[in-house]
Amino acid sequence: MARILTLSEAIAELVADGDAIALEGFTHLIPVAAGHEIIRQGKRDLTLCRMTPDIVYDQLIGAGCARKLVFSWGGNPGVGSLHRFRDAVQHSWPRPLEIEEHSHAGMANRYAAGASGLPFAILRGYTGTDLPAQTDSIKTVTCPFTGEVLAAVPALNPDVGVVHAQQADREGNVQMWGITGVQKETVLASKRSLVTVEEIVDELTPRPGAVVLPTWAVTAVAEVPGGAHPSYAQGYSERDNAHYQRWDAISRDRAEFESWLSREGLADRSAR
Amino acid sequence: MARILTLSEAIAELVADGDAIALEGFTHLIPVAAGHEIIRQGKRDLTLCRMTPDIVYDQLIGAGCARKLVFSWGGNPGVGSLHRFRDAVQHSWPRPLEIEEHSHAGMANRYAAGASGLPFAILRGYTGTDLPAQTDSIKTVTCPFTGEVLAAVPALNPDVGVVHAQQADREGNVQMWGITGVQKETVLASKRSLVTVEEIVDELTPRPGAVVLPTWAVTAVAEVPGGAHPSYAQGYSERDNAHYQRWDAISRDRAEFESWLSREGLADRSAR
Amino acid sequence: MTETFTADEMMSVAAARSLTNGSACFVGIGLPSTAANLARRTHAPELVLIYESGTLGAKPDRLPLSIGDGALADTADSVVSVPEIFNYWLQPGRIDFGFLGGAQIDKFGNINSTIIGGDYAAPKVRLPGAGGAPEIAASCREVLVVMRQSTRSFVESVDFISSVGYGTGKGDRERLGLRGRGPVKVITDLGIMEPDPETCELTLTHLSPGADVEQVRAATGWDLQVVADPTVQQAPSETELRVLRELKATIEGDQA
């Protein structure tokens, strides 16, 4: 049974320095508030997993929380580059960032294998690209029936999986709808999980296209209205496109970024 | 784009003697009328694939349509044995029946691999059982990351996949809800597909828990109200449990079975 | 007042009592479904029922007649596809209890539901087959077996291993890489057998009220080991019997 906690309790309890964590949400329902709480609590040496590291991961990286990034596309969607990510890779600022780079299909299958209790997944992927030469976690297997050679990727089983959803009930059953990405797999693949929700309701009303996570498959639920901003929660909020634009300017410059951290109250306990 | 056909046109056009076909539906939404039309049209030498061959497969086997059965559980659910299936395996009546036997997990993964365009699937399955010794399509692969040995099963890609759904719209988009089993995988894994539906409607109204198959992923749709009887179509009909009971008596005896075939108008073109 | 009850009723009640509240249980139709629904209506209101048709957290108001009964989908927390139920829910070991039955069981809890007699290609009796059992037996944290006891079904050696218990004895599950604990209880109309901690051989630990050790031995096709002083199971309570009979009544009309 999931416990209902505050966001700060949940992050304090679930996330330890050195953990591998995955904050997922494919453009929609990105658990941004949870990411900020991780920065606020000054977590360190994290391995950050995410298919599409966007501005919340740029912030975590810039704040010095990350040791490593496992990803498939690291950009500011519709805007351009992630400057803190680039600065970390190109200039090791504020610290070196190890990277483990996959394709979307590879990452999606890594989570699916993790959710399935399998050690690896197979896919038709990466063939002919330069990725396998750079990424140890891309290998091959041979089909025992046809002899075909396929790509193999290891299961991704983060220590903590964090997603944002529209609703939970008081027992901790979770419902999300709209674009639900790889969130079910992330929760099921992770050793511990946190779902932040727009609201806790008395009863979940079944909805078309909804994904339901039963309470016994979730570790903790925290009510965080607006917790996906600047991404959105369908039925609750719209994507704040201007915010993504503004991030480009804020993140280009180290000093500008650091003053943003202070302004947002995220710098206090970060000891870079 | 799926074409809207009559059931008899669809079976005549899509199913050829010697084909591998899969009629799926996990207790709910079993495409029984389509099975009867296959018997009526006297199709022969079919490889019948189905996780849970139940009375419609008992009928196809008894009517002499099948050369081979690929399956994981062949019984009359809640009642007992399938007598025509047993008679074929034990006494080669009306003709010998080759079998390829899997577990449910294996069959489900074979369809999923088929739908995914992969040659095989991996699972934690069959270990320690006597199935791998009898079934050529169970092998092993070794995880290239951990060295663990896992079961491997080949993709199942039937020539024709047949499922029953509640609704299609006039463009041939299909919607089914309730227990939807392995039907999406069956349609996507098959070279050609037929969906029989309770009704064709002007517009599909999104429903909680619904699976939608877009028209361009389906070959043909046929309107066959009650086409799942004696199984059921949630929202349209109830399971006819007495019919399953009665089948036990009808199928125990060859003569009784043959007179049932005649009574149902299914014996005419069957040339045993 | 103690009502009279049948051996089958005792078996259902014993199976139900084995399920702990708040746990997740992979249920098949027949006795397991009866037991799981009985447990949910008595001591384990928060038992999570999972059917292989894809229903997670079904709360049927009557006994379902098949694992694909509409009452399961209507009342479930979530209905998922069959590939998902096996891959995301059963395989990773998320499910606490799995129920199994079969035509034959041996002293190490290996079960046959495939063929009797002859050989695989030409069996004397062709049974339905393994269905979900191989992976339920492998992946559930604990397996509960429910079968009526007789020398026909409790045999020295099964004709076909459809699902693995303890293989040829202690250590086999670990060698095979099976991650669940295996059949921790075999519940019959005569009593309960549990694996010996040293050998994993099924050993009689509990007797049904009215049954005695000799009777159980006579219904077992191997030389049955018995613990020093087998416990006599508590007879079904009035509540257990009433709820069990109410549940059964919900299906009798349909099955007549």
Place this chain on the structure above:
Amino acid sequence: MTETFTADEMMSVAAARSLTNGSACFVGIGLPSTAANLARRTHAPELVLIYESGTLGAKPDRLPLSIGDGALADTADSVVSVPEIFNYWLQPGRIDFGFLGGAQIDKFGNINSTIIGGDYAAPKVRLPGAGGAPEIAASCREVLVVMRQSTRSFVESVDFISSVGYGTGKGDRERLGLRGRGPVKVITDLGIMEPDPETCELTLTHLSPGADVEQVRAATGWDLQVVADPTVQQAPSETELRVLRELKATIEGDQA
């Protein structure tokens, strides 16, 4: 009356024209999404738009601002998970057209969207990475590349192969086991390049109105082959331009 139009508008229109009605198209945000939505509102009303966020058959009433835009989910025939979109829909080769772009492309249509300069561990410029491109390039029946042409982006050799076009030339895709046909068109602001049937080398086959061969050669970092008599593309029609500008207008407010 022919209106004036920009080279970028010509590029969008040329990309839209490449999409046939009734086909299924895997769309990324930016130019591909503009082109696909333009096609759907002009000659290809039954074009099926598929976004990697999981929306099958999206019919947005405005240009989505991201591949996860709510307008996509609201109007889709079905929204599926990200693993499903890649495994059940892209991988088996069900999708007719895939759009790609990138920072660099070479004469065999191999694309780089990963790093520029230095080496992988210490790049001069770190780009976002491949995202869905490796498998889109492998599995879509045909790939359309849309990029602005310059010697910085059209290079003799890419710094990193993020997605494969024709590898090192004809026959490579078959040797690698890639099942789609590869990049059948590279559409730029100056014209269209197509693989030579004998060598698979990208060859200029169409010029944008107002562009000439020398200008395209000058914007290409390799010795560009040109067909005997490159066709000049038909200028955007009034309808194409109007619809394109209406579409663009739907996002300008938000992006301001």
